[in-house]
Amino acid sequence: MIAVRTEKLTKRFKKLTAVNAVSFEVNKGEIFGFLGPNGAGKTTTINMLSTLIAPTSGHAELEGYDIVKNRNGVRRSIGVVFQEPALDSRLTGRENLEFHAHMYGMRSGERKSRIAEVLALVELEDKASLMVNTFSGGMKRRLEIARGLMHRPAILFLDEPTLGLDTQTRRHIWDYVKKLNSETGITILLTTHYMEEADALSNRILILDHGRIVALDTPAQLKNVLGGDVIELSATGDTTSFAAKLQQEPWIQSAAVQEELVRLTLEKAETKVAAVVEAAVAGGLTLLSVNIRKPSLDDVFIHYTGKTIREENGDKPASRGKRGGHHDHG
Ligand SMILES: Nc1ncnc2c1ncn2[C@@H]1O[C@H](COP(=O)(O)OP(=O)(O)OP(=O)(O)O)[C@@H](O)[C@H]1O
Numbered sequence: 001m002i003a004v005r006t007e008k009l010t011k012r013f014k015k016l017t018a019v020n021a022v023s024f025e026v027n028k029g030e031i032f033g034f035l036g037p038n039g040a041g042k043t044t045t046i047n048m049l050s051t052l053i054a055p056t057s058g059h060a061e062l063e064g065y066d067i068v069k070n071r072n073g074v075r076r077s078i079g080v081v082f083q084e085p086a087l088d089s090r091l092t093g094r095e096n097l098e099f100h101a102h103m104y105g106m107r108s109g110e111r112k113s114r115i116a117e118v119l120a121l122v123e124l125e126d127k128a129s130l131m132v133n134t135f136s137g138g139m140k141r142r143l144e145i146a147r148g149l150m151h152r153p154a155i156l157f158l159d160e161p162t163l164g165l166d167t168q169t170r171r172h173i174w175d176y177v178k179k180l181n182s183e184t185g186i187t188i189l190l191t192t193h194y195m196e197e198a199d200a201l202s203n204r205i206l207i208l209d210h211g212r213i214v215a216l217d218t219p220a221q222l223k224n225v226l227g228g229d230v231i232e233l234s235a236t237g238d239t240t241s242f243a244a245k246l247q248q249e250p251w252i253q254s255a256a257v258q259e260e261l262v263r264l265t266l267e268k269a270e271t272k273v274a275a276v277v278e279a280a281v282a283g284g285l286t287l288l289s290v291n292i293r294k295p296s297l298d299d300v301f302i303h304y305t306g307k308t309i310r311e312e313n314g315d316k317p318a319s320r321g322k323r324g325g326h327h328d329h330g
């Protein structure tokens with residue numbers, strides 16, 4: 001059962017191709033994550049799928065409705081929580097929901113019961129009579145999620161649901177999202193540039209970079225691609241030459257450098273640490289630390305794109321992986 005299907009979906013703004021021939025399918029009931037750095041095209045994709053902007057070319061269907069030919073069908077099927085907060089802070093929590101219900105033409109009886117239902121879902125029943133300007137960031141986000149659920153959409157879009165929230169609040173929001181998905185079976189498309197978030201929530205992750213799909217799989221499979229382990233060295237000296245030299249070794253899958261930090265992906269790292277340290281010393285490096293760990297989604301991103309997800313669009317790429325293409329941002 002397919003909830004969303006896109007085919008070569010493309011959006012150009014003048015010369016910039018923000019979303020470039022993106023094709024994917026989302027299953028019903030899935031939590032599907034869009035992961036990518038700033039400017040990757042996540043919001044633009046969501047904006048096309050939610051019919052806010054028209055694609056330049058390509059197609060997409062949500063719940064069988066075409067995003068261009070049947071926008072009303074699409075709109076009835078979706079709830080959207082925007083990246084930019086969109087609550088009226090001079091109204092109470094409940095009033096914000098009532099306003100939204102009016103816009104959707106909900107009748108009074110249904111309105112009341114739906115509001116009670118969505119408030120319970122995000123555990124804001126007790127706070128609903130307070131003005132939104134007294135809400136914490138996490139409460140506002142939950143209220144926005146509640147609002148997105150008012151008309152019982154089959155699909156919920158969450159664009160950067162925890163942007164700017166502290167770690168603890170972020171984890172709470174993750175719990176609500178998971179609960180919502182498991183209790184109602186709603187399909188969720190979320191965008192994020194937090195790797196842990198994509199990892200914690202998504203059944204599958206689509207990694208976007210410069211408007212293109214660079215990888216699409218389950219978090220576990222994405223990490224498996226990197227083989228066994230990561231050795232991370234922090235060192236002073238010529239880390240670039242050191243990484244370039246190691247890159248030649250058949251047992252190294254990729255070597256990426258960010259200033260003092262060198263990340264190597266390889267199998268059975270514990271059997272190779274000594275050789276890596278020797279090579280570092282022979283290369284004239286002064287080692288500050290060495291650690292072995294399992295790959296994270298950040299490593300996956302580096303592997304495919306040659307840069308970390310934290311480097312904003314326009315930054316100089318400071319590293320490259322063996323299979324990952326070297327990106328020219330110019
Ligand atoms: N209305 C617009 N006009 C021109 N360019 C735009 C417009 N909207 C987005 N862009 C550009 O398209 C690219 C993709 O932007 P988008 O907002 O989709 O990225 P994003 O992945 O959501 O990034 P972020 O993590 O910062 O939210 C960026 O280079 C952005 O500057």
Ligand SMILES: [Mg+2]
Pocket residue numbers: 042043044083159160
């Ligand atoms: Mg965005």
